[in-house]
Amino acid sequence: MPTMTDNSLQALLPEEEIPTQWYNIAADLPDIPPHLHPGTKEPITAEDLAPLFPAALIEQELTKERWIDIPDPVRDIYKLWRPAPFHRAKRFEEALGTNARIYYKYEGGSPIGSHKTNSAVAQAYFNMIDGRMKVTTETGAGQWGAALAFATQIWDMSCEIWQVRSSYEGKPYRHAQMEAFGATCHSSPSDLTDAGRALREKYPDTTGSLGMAIAEAVEAAAKDPAASYSLGSVLNHVVIHQSIIGQEMLKQLAMFDEPQIDYLFGCAGGGSNLAGLAFPVLRENLEGRMNAKIVACEPKAAPSMTEGVYDYDFGDSVGLTPLLKMYTLGHEFIPDPVHAGGLRFHGMAPSVSYAKHEGLLDAIAVGQVEAFEAGVTFARAEGIIPASESNHAIAGAVRQAKAAAAAGEDPVIVIGVSGSGQLDLPAYTEFLEGKMADS
């Protein structure tokens, strides 16, 4: 391990310390309710999922094994940008006037600038292994689509993406990124699928939603025997892949000689970034080695855990997916087109929802104005312009740091900065010009 000094800002983890296994929270929370078949209402089986997913991903979706080996070819790709940086945010602490020690795990250095690449590479690989050389997917802000575009070209696969209309029109640089990596991208709802055509008729002026785009991508994959569907969040196997974030973070935190986390903040849309960072910490909590308060930061525009119900619901808008036990605003809920497109989802990962329901983590809702205010402070202090989504987690940490200052406390706070905001820059202008509103 590299030496750290009292003045070190970075924990430089050598690349051989990239995790060799993914962590599966289902081993430690075995009672997470299963997904149900939408017709029979029975627990979903591997056979049910076979039309959509390759065998290895189905196995990961259903298993309760704690550790899953990361194949060497996947780990070799991770080495292009991992271990991801973990920083002490000293200048941010000073800007906030807090005695809290604030750290952040930064996933914005990945090929597309967000954590989504972690699962995309794994999903592309397991599809390739099964000979499924085409994948379809949905994307909100565009991070997931771009991540899958990058990942599929590694193994010469093709990739077709439906992007939520508000993001497709508002974030043109993201199409360019998907295209730079060789994928094709449609605005959703499109006229290319039955689901899309029906949604366009029902909601002609819709700005789209993740649920709608999922319905289109699922339909396209189901109709093409050579294609798989690929999802960027929510499902267990996605959450499992993201566990490398938290595993690395715990090693890096130890390099700073910090034995404890008091508060951990992650943004939560579908839940994969929060879970990736937090579930390895939750395991520490469950085993009595830590007592970290884990806080999911939702957007006020899609507050599934703070205002939704914990019940079975569809993952998409039309009712094509398995039924998932989760906090949901209802699968027909269409969030306002706020800038954090990656958080505009009506539900929440079943594993995250279960942990919340069991009191193992908390959730707060953050408006986008508060989020961007925190993001600008962070950017000017730390030299990283965070993604719109990440700003919600930073805002949660700001609330806590200010509370700590008022209470004379000095907690250890860890923030998940899920991505870079370079492609969200127009939203920063809107905020700085005072034109941003909460929904």
Added chain:
Amino acid sequence: MPTMTDNSLQALLPEEEIPTQWYNIAADLPDIPPHLHPGTKEPITAEDLAPLFPAALIEQELTKERWIDIPDPVRDIYKLWRPAPFHRAKRFEEALGTNARIYYKYEGGSPIGSHKTNSAVAQAYFNMIDGRMKVTTETGAGQWGAALAFATQIWDMSCEIWQVRSSYEGKPYRHAQMEAFGATCHSSPSDLTDAGRALREKYPDTTGSLGMAIAEAVEAAAKDPAASYSLGSVLNHVVIHQSIIGQEMLKQLAMFDEPQIDYLFGCAGGGSNLAGLAFPVLRENLEGRMNAKIVACEPKAAPSMTEGVYDYDFGDSVGLTPLLKMYTLGHEFIPDPVHAGGLRFHGMAPSVSYAKHEGLLDAIAVGQVEAFEAGVTFARAEGIIPASESNHAIAGAVRQAKAAAAAGEDPVIVIGVSGSGQLDLPAYTEFLEGKMADS
């Protein structure tokens, strides 16, 4: 030092290895011709420069001292993103089918995504020390402007930027970046300066040029006693600040157990990125420890070293700056509006020009279509979308790697990847759709 294995892709340099001194090539090339006063044609003096620059930067501009201490507050800011990554490009080598061992130094992880931040932080600091709390500058593609915007807000300074019109209109995300860091930005030529108004009258349809924008920023600073002018390339003090790139790279190369560089490629517009990477290597060459062939990669649209003359000329379009001995296309040369806005300059740093004139480095001209072809291959292999400017250096390396494959050789090639191309994504789309042309 962290352990490296045969399979390592990254040389993780601990942050205490960030250089503590800048390197000044003038100590080893003492006969670099001095800048001349435009009126008297005598070597410029510190007094001549005092209206534009703070004392420390003038001293750096004129000194022949080899090593210049980096102030702690500047080095503390460098620690936000440095040491910058240095990677073995194994997947890129495979994509090219070469036995060359290719390495790249990546400056795209800085707060604004390019190497420009290295000098911006230093310049802002030395201005602040002198109580000059406002700086003006020009910017081409926008990297330098954004870098200075970031740097000035650290010390609560104000920053006014003139951006080349073609970039101002074609790259709106860059204004947003400058604004996110609190600066103001004008399209150049503007109607805010005498120089701008004269240029708009003479060339009403101009797409602008760095020379024009420099003239405007210099005039604005000269007319405001509380303001300094700040330049992002060309001058000696800028080149000196960038020397941290090459100093870090040499340490990182040694971590890979590589005692030699056979070829080094850097993009060259004003010359600061090339010089930053290459001058510490040139020192190794001059002292007999290395025998690296250094290649400056110019754009075909502004080929100062490959097609210009080595003579005294102005740095700006109007004739306000000192006369600089450099390779130049003439200060009235207006490059075509190619995407690599940061390379659209009629001249070249006097230090780089002198080294070229003395045969200590070579120069090649690369068209933007060839540059983007190399950039797409690099992006898909390495997971980094390079800046338009950086693509020229990558294209130079591709030429060499292919020549090496044909000759059955396996040289060590180092590429300077000066920045991230996330804000250049529309240019990638233009290339991929076959709509990009060389000038």
